[in-house]
Amino acid sequence: MKLPSFQAASVMVEVSWADRWYVYKRLQELAIPCTCAIDQPLQVQITNTSAAIQLWSISRQLNASRQELVKWLEHCW
Template sequence: MNPADRELEVSEIVQVSWLDRWQVYKRLQELEIPCWCAVDQPLRVKVNTVRQAAQVMSVLRQVSAPRRELVQLLECCWQIG
């Protein structure tokens, strides 16, 4: 079994700004990560694998990290590739 596919089954409330939560919700839906969000309620995410946990962290970083940090990360990836 691939370590990234190891079962986790964790359900958490994701702390994300009210302005960003629908963007995060939509992206997680695109990644087929179980999540739900009702009006005036926090975003909830069910993480089933290590890979999904990494994807959730990446999506959250995209909406919360300063632009400069994201540019540096992208430049680092380009150097590695």
Template sequence: MKSFSCQAASVMVEVSWADRWYVYQRLQQLAIPCSCAIDQPLQVQITSISAAIQLWSISRQLNTSRQNLVECLERCWYLV
């Protein structure tokens, strides 16, 4: 089995003011280091592949229609 290494990277995430607090709180719940200063983009410290996927998932929840998310979930249930 191949192993993968992931160096830490600081990522600036552009999210609307309305969604910023939700994203920040969710990342905190997932123990992903992040910070958010007034009038600044959300800064996220990506330290693993898992953290990158979790950030992608949170972003997808905000940017995808509810109907598309439901359809994706139904496809996943069908595969199980």
């Protein structure tokens, strides 16, 4: 089975000003290239499927309610 090829993309992520630094630092820890300029949206370089999933996971942590996160964690167990 041949998997579809993945093309790298640079995406702008709309994150609240208060959460932007956290997201930026977390992406840096995960070695996902990103830039965060003053008064500009966070820009993330998605180079593979893993980076896309990690970005989604970080986004979910910020946007989901505690109840949703607990439910998801229980589902994973």
